[in-house]
Amino acid sequence: xxxxxxxxxxxxxxxxxxxxxxxxxxxxxxxxxxxxxxxxxxxxxxxxxxxxxxxxxxxxxxxxxxxxxxxxxxxxxxxxxxxxxxxxxxxxxxxxxxxxxxxxxxxxxxxxxxxxxxxxxxxxxxxxxxxxxxxxxxxxxxxxxxxxxxxxxxxxxxxxxxxxxxxxxxxxxxxxxxxxxxxxxxxxxxxxxxxxxxxxxxxxxxxxxxxxxxxxxxxxxxxxxxxxxxxxxxxxxxxxxxxxxxxxxxxxxxxxxxxxxxxxxxxxxxxxxxxxxxxxxxxxxxxxxxxxxxxxxxxxxxxxxxxxxxxxxxxxxxxxxxxxxxxxxxxxxxxxxxxxxxxxxxxxxxxxxxxxxxxxxxxxxxxxxxxxxxxxxxxxxxxxxxxxxxxxxxxxxxxxxxxxxxxxxxxxxxxxxxxxxxxxxxxxxxxxxxxxxxxxxxxxxxxxxxxxxxxxxxxxxxxxxxxxxxxxxxxxxxxxxxxxxxxxxxxxxxxxxxxxxxxxxxxxxxxxxxxxxxxxxxxxxxxxxxxxxxxxxxxxxxxxxxxxxx
Amino acid sequence: xxxxxxxxxxxxxxxxxxxxxxxxxxxxxxxxxxxxxxxxxxxxxxxxxxxxxxxxxxxxxxxxxxxxxxxxxxxxxxxxxxxxxxxxxxxxxxxxxxxxxxxxxxxxxxxxxxxxxxxxxxxxxxxxxxxxxxxxxxxxxxxxxxxxxxxxxxxxxxxxxxxxxxxxxxxxxxxxxxxxxxxxxxxxxxxxxxxxxxxxxxxxxxxxxxxxxxxxxxxxxxxxxxxxxxxxxxxxxxxxxxxxxxxxxxxxxxxxxxxxxxxxxxxxxxxxxxxxxxxxxxxxxxxxxxxxxxxxxxxxxxxxxxxxxxxxxxxxxxxxxxxxxxxxxxxxxxxxxxxxxxxxxxxxxxxxxxxxxxxxxxxxxxx
Numbered sequence: 001x002x003x004x005x006x007x008x009x010x011x012x013x014x015x016x017x018x019x020x021x022x023x024x025x026x027x028x029x030x031x032x033x034x035x036x037x038x039x040x041x042x043x044x045x046x047x048x049x050x051x052x053x054x055x056x057x058x059x060x061x062x063x064x065x066x067x068x069x070x071x072x073x074x075x076x077x078x079x080x081x082x083x084x085x086x087x088x089x090x091x092x093x094x095x096x097x098x099x100x101x102x103x104x105x106x107x108x109x110x111x112x113x114x115x116x117x118x119x120x121x122x123x124x125x126x127x128x129x130x131x132x133x134x135x136x137x138x139x140x141x142x143x144x145x146x147x148x149x150x151x152x153x154x155x156x157x158x159x160x161x162x163x164x165x166x167x168x169x170x171x172x173x174x175x176x177x178x179x180x181x182x183x184x185x186x187x188x189x190x191x192x193x194x195x196x197x198x199x200x201x202x203x204x205x206x207x208x209x210x211x212x213x214x215x216x217x218x219x220x221x222x223x224x225x226x227x228x229x230x231x232x233x234x235x236x237x238x239x240x241x242x243x244x245x246x247x248x249x250x251x252x253x254x255x256x257x258x259x260x261x262x263x264x265x266x267x268x269x270x271x272x273x274x275x276x277x278x279x280x281x282x283x284x285x286x287x288x289x290x291x292x293x294x295x296x297x298x299x300x301x302x303x304x305x306x307x308x309x310x311x312x313x314x315x316x317x318x319x320x321x322x323x324x325x326x327x328x329x330x331x332x333x334x335x336x337x338x339x340x341x342x343x344x345x346x347x348x349x350x351x352x353x354x355x356x357x358x359x360x361x362x363x364x365x366x367x368x369x370x371x372x373x374x375x376x377x378x379x380x381x382x383x384x385x386x387x388x389x390x391x392x393x394x395x396x397x398x399x400x401x402x403x404x405x406x407x408x409x410x411x412x413x414x415x416x417x418x419x420x421x422x423x424x425x426x427x428x429x430x431x432x433x434x435x436x437x438x439x440x441x442x443x444x445x446x447x448x449x450x451x452x453x454x455x456x457x458x459x460x461x462x463x464x465x466x467x468x469x470x471x472x473x474x475x476x477x478x479x480x481x482x483x484x485x486x487x488x489x490x491x492x493x494x495x496x497x498x499x500x501x502x503x504x505x506x507x508x509x510x511x512x513x514x515x516x517x518x519x520x521x522x523x524x525x526x527x528x529x530x531x532x533x534x535x536x537x538x539x540x541x542x543x544x545x546x547x548x549x550x
Numbered sequence: 551x552x553x554x555x556x557x558x559x560x561x562x563x564x565x566x567x568x569x570x571x572x573x574x575x576x577x578x579x580x581x582x583x584x585x586x587x588x589x590x591x592x593x594x595x596x597x598x599x600x601x602x603x604x605x606x607x608x609x610x611x612x613x614x615x616x617x618x619x620x621x622x623x624x625x626x627x628x629x630x631x632x633x634x635x636x637x638x639x640x641x642x643x644x645x646x647x648x649x650x651x652x653x654x655x656x657x658x659x660x661x662x663x664x665x666x667x668x669x670x671x672x673x674x675x676x677x678x679x680x681x682x683x684x685x686x687x688x689x690x691x692x693x694x695x696x697x698x699x700x701x702x703x704x705x706x707x708x709x710x711x712x713x714x715x716x717x718x719x720x721x722x723x724x725x726x727x728x729x730x731x732x733x734x735x736x737x738x739x740x741x742x743x744x745x746x747x748x749x750x751x752x753x754x755x756x757x758x759x760x761x762x763x764x765x766x767x768x769x770x771x772x773x774x775x776x777x778x779x780x781x782x783x784x785x786x787x788x789x790x791x792x793x794x795x796x797x798x799x800x801x802x803x804x805x806x807x808x809x810x811x812x813x814x815x816x817x818x819x820x821x822x823x824x825x826x827x828x829x830x831x832x833x834x835x836x837x838x839x840x841x842x843x844x845x846x847x848x849x850x851x852x853x854x855x856x857x858x859x860x861x862x863x864x865x866x867x868x869x870x871x872x873x874x875x876x877x878x879x880x881x882x883x884x885x886x887x888x889x890x891x892x893x894x895x896x897x898x899x900x901x902x903x904x905x906x907x908x909x910x911x912x913x914x915x916x917x
Contacts, residue, residue: 449640452601453698455627456634457654457705467653471644 002461003385006376009369010391013429016406017394020252023409024245040246049225056140057226057254060215061208063144068151069201073159073193075152075298080163081189082287084294093298094156097305099533101490102150103507104526106217107514108309109146111316111523113137119312122324138222147214149305151204158200162193181285198265206258209251210399212493217514227251228493231401235497241409248402255397310530317524338524347512348525351504354420356532358505359488362427363481369428370435371477374443375469379451380461392436400430400493408497418500426494431484438483442476443469482540486533551613552577553709553741554598559607559617561593561765568593569604570765580735582744582752585762586788591745594762595711598743599634600627612708628657633702633710633740637717639694641686647673647697648682654705672704673697675734692723699731703738710735712744716751728755749789753777761785783914786836793882797835797913802827809835809913813880819855821911832916839885841910844873845903855906857882875902 024040044050075094078084097105112119113135121133136142170192171184179187215229227247235244287294318334319326326333342348373392377385395403404426411417416425446469454464470477495505506529513522554576561569568590583591596602598609600616608618611632616625641650651672655665673679676696686694695715702710715731716724732755735742746752752759753773760770761784768782780786787794797809800818807823810816819835827833843849849856859877873884884904 447638447640449636449638450642452599452627453634453636453640453642453701454653455601456599456630456632456711457701458628458657459653460626460628463657468642472642474644 002372002376002380002465003382005369006373006385006388009373009432010388012425013391013395013432016403016410016429017398019409020245020248020398020402020406023241023406024249040242041249043243044246044250053225053227053230056219056224057209059140060143060147060219060224060226061205061211063140064147064151064208065201065204067144067148068204069155069158069197071148071301072152072155072157072200073197075301076156076159076163077193078294078298079156080160080166081285082291082294083284084287084291084298086295090295090298093302094305095153096302097149098153099530099537100306100309101507101526101529101533102211103213103217103490103492103511103514104313104530105146105150105309106213107510107519107522107526108312109142110137110218110514111312111322111519112308113142113145117323119324119327122328126328136222138218138224140219140224143214143218143224146218147208147211149301151207152301152305154204154207155197155200158196158203159193162196163189166192195265199262202258202262202265206255206262209254209258210401210493212399212401212496213511217511227254228399228401231399231405232496235405235408241405244405245409248399248405251399252397252402255399259397313523313526313530316520317527319520322519322523338520339528342521342524342528345521347501347504347509348506348521350502351499351506351509352525352528354423354504355489355506358420358424358427359485362424362431362488363485365424366428366431366435366484367439367477367480370432370437370439370480371443371470371473373436374439375465378440378443379448379464379469389440392440393433395429396433400426400491401497403429404494404497418503420503423495423498423503423505426498427488427491430491430494431487434484434487435480438476438480439473442473446472478540482536485536489533489536490529552610553612554743555610555613556594556598557608559594559597559604559609561590561597561602561604567765569597572607572762572765572767574760574767574770576741576743576758578741579757580732580742580744580755581758581760582746582756583760583762584746584749584752584789586747589762590765591762592713593765595713595743595745599632599711600625600630631705631707633705633707635695635698635702635710635712635715637714639686639698639718641694641697641701643686645685646682647678647684647686647689650686650697651701651704653701658705668704668706669700672700675703675738676700691719692727695719695727699734703734703740706740708740710740710742712742714746715744717746717748724751731755753789761788763788778912780836780912780914783834783836786834786912786914791839791883791885793837793839793880795835795837795880797833799827799829799831799833799913799915801829806908807913809833809911811835811880813878814857815878817855817857817878819906819911821855821908821913824913824915827913827915834914834916836912836914837882837906838910838912839872839883841907842882842884843905843907844875844884844886844890845905846900848903849905853905854908855904855911857904857906859902859904861900861902873902875904877904 025038072094079091079094084090113121115121115133115136115138118133118135118137120135124130124134166189171188175184210228212228212232215226216232219226220229227250231244231247231251234240234247315327315330316322317338318336319330320333320335320337370392373388376382377388407422407426411422416422450468450472451464454468459467490507491505492507492511495508496511499505499508510522510525513525552575557573559569559572560567572594583594585591593602597604597617598611603624604617604619606619608620609616611630615621615623616630617623642653645653648669651669652665655668669682670679673682676699678693678696678700681689681693686697689697698715716727719727728751744752744755756773758771759773759776761768761776763784769776769780769785776785777790780789783794786792795811795813797811797819800808800810802823805823806820807827809819809821811819821835857877859875859882861873862876862881863874865872870885870887871890873886875882875884882904
């Protein structure tokens with residue numbers, strides 16, 4: 001039984017992957033077999049923009065990862081090792097920005113930084129008389145700024161435990177050897193944190209390669225092309241599946257190379273293993289008056305990461321239409337018409353409803369399937385189950401947009417096309433690795449003797465699964481459910497190619513509003529989403545006493 | 551009837567032979583499997599429970615075949631009706647003590663009042679009444695150990711398997727628990743198979759001891775037989791404290807034999823002759839450290855095996871003292887109690903005489 005469940009989940013995952021690869025080697029319309037060829041690749045590599053596209057992808061992903069991981073590492077060091085005032089607040093401030101869906105951040109920062117209508121440029125003109133716009137959201141710098149800010153929490157979460165569980169004797173022996181505090185920090189502390197930094201950097205780089213919203217919303221208007229936006233264009237505008245899949249395969253190759261480096265970096269950091277599980281008392285450094293500066297730095301990130309975008313969204317959602325002068329008149333011109341419009345918009349209402357229902361369902365199904373697969377691999381005697389380990393992790397190498405390209409090709413011409421099923425399967429495949437890896441990690445940590453004790457006392461696999469494994473997994477199941485729910489309800493890149501009129505998906509609807517210039521409505525819809533997310537977090541936190549560590 | 555019959559069981563892990571054609575039979579009581587870690591004793595135990603599938607051989611419990619590779623019989627662990635106490639106790643952390651013990655009874659669909667009665671009486675048996683609603687994490691190590699035992703006893707199995715059940719307890723508690731465990735198993739009247747690497751534990755607790763090494767059974771016998779008549783040099787060195795030297799039988803005289811030991815300056819030692827001893831056969835000489843006499847002045851005529859050596863060091867162990875005496879090219883360890891005259895002699899060095907009683911020597915013929 002567990003084997004059958006895993007086989008079904010495995011098939012759902014492997015099919016779109018194989019389709020993308022197969023499709024990239026054929027031209028002609030779907031349904032007509034013209035044999036395998038490399039015409040698509042010829043076109044991809046013949047594209048005169050390929051070099052600049054590759055350059056853009058690397059600069060964008062690398063720049064964002066460097067900015068995000070760097071700031072995150074700095075915040076982690078401030079929180080863990082300095083006597084910055086307001087510890088409990090300072091610890092949490094860098095995490096709040098996770099709450100805001102990426103598309104909301106893009107919208108907010110475009111409103112702030114757009115070259116002509118942007119609020120900040122308007123202020124520059126009004127207060128300093130600077131006519132030429134200084135800020136430009138539609139530029140590489142703008143893209144790196146917005147996505148880099150989104151990379152900070154991951155850098156922070158990776159480095160905080162390193163700085164917190166640092167064996168103080170490593171630094172103390174440097175002091176005894178005659179090294180002064182600053183020198184010790186540079187020569188001992190930071191080098192020991194380097195492996196974790198590299199891991200976070202490479203993971204953020206991978207996220208940059210896969211990211212969809214920023215390149216499409218901020219890059220495309222400035223004609224800055226990266227692979228993801230090129231895949232999207234050839235799918236959504238030209239509907240050339242062969243070309244889209246060929247670009248996809250190149251993108252996948254880049255992802256696989258990055259993943260390889262990620263694995264290397266992780267192994268490297270295990271070798272450094274400063275975290276021994278022993279509870280050290282972390283030595284906090286007294287940095288004197290500088291502590292007010294460090295507090296200010298943490299607060300600045302909180303402002304840029306969530307407070308300012310959030311305020312901008314709320315204000316824009318409550319003004320009749322968006323331009324600089326109307327914006328500055330707030331709150332005298334506050335109206336709720338945008339909310340009224342958005343809530344009466346069938347595409348928003350169905351999209352909102354669908355995203356709620358699907359996120360809940362997908363979270364449940366994915367987490368359950370992940371546990372079943374992990375159980376099959378690690379806890380049953382069925383042979384050959386190791387293949388599932390590979391399949392279960394495979395979607396990580398595939399940017400979500402590429403997966404949905406594969407699913408579009410599969411479903412085209414079937415009744416599933418343009419149905420919520422297609423969307424659901426897409427989300428399932430995209431989030432399966434998280435559920436699977438979470439379940440594997442937890443199941444491996446459950447001592448095998450607990451299962452064996454059940455067996456010898458008369459339990460069969462279903463008893464073991466339902467009475468031992470599931471109850472023990474409960475805490476981590478809760479976390480995974482919540483994580484996948486949060487990710488799914490704000491998903492754009494899987495859903496964007498799989499929605500259809502009447503089968504909208506909330507975040508995609510907002511994305512479309514924004515693309516056609518209904519900025520105020522997009523902001524209003526975004527605020528509605530934020531309220532739902534904050535409510536979900538609060539419910540999870542207080543009702544289930546859930547602890548968050550992403 | 552035999553409670554357990556193991557015939558020709560072998561098991562490989564890749565190239566490592568964990569069990570090498572193991573066969574034995576066991577009727578009643580407590581049997582211990584003794585050996586160093588990696589000797590295959592745990593693999594054997596797990597094969598008996600059905601948690602491991604051997605590559606060949608057969609296993610019967612109470613004359614019912616449970617595993618037979620040749621006949622393709624493999625009764626799953628949940629149908630073997632045995633008890634199993636794991637090294638790390640394996641208590642389910644999400645269940646109370648009561649539910650841990652009741653688990654197997656519930657699966658067997660027993661009526662509620664019977665479950666309750668049996669759980670309570672199993673917990674009483676191990677002295678944990680009143681702790682039913684605790685969770686395992688709220689118990690001490692020794693108490694967790696008792697819950698694990700109660701969980702197996704509640705099912706009233708005929709055979710209970712114990713995998714180093716005391717190894718996670720501290721030394722003092724371990725000594726208490728092993729006496730208690732023995733009493734308890736006797737009281738319930740079931741048979742038990744006990745795996746341990748601690749020879750003292752094996753000797754205290756069991757009616758019979760099986761010494762294993764490298765996946766093979768080296769000797770199977772009563773504790774005193776294993777101690778006094780080791781059948782294999784490894785058994786001699788693993789159980790009890792002894793010094794091993796190479797020798798060769800010079801001649802056999804009635805029930806005694808004379809063994810030449812080149813390491814002891816070519817001295818000839820008299821000892822009890824092992825079966826099928828013959829002149830010229832190479833052998834191992836095992837000298838038990840506690841059964842050797844020491845003296846500065848020599849021994850009266852007629853004392854067994856008097857040798858002369860130099861004491862090189864002496865280690866006080868509290869109550870007992872180890873003396874290291876260099877005889878020829880070999881160091882002989884002699885353990886004495888505090889009444890030994892040598893204790894009062896100051897310093898480590900000096901000429902020393904030893905007398906090795908012929909009964910303190912075991913001669914093991916080379917295979």
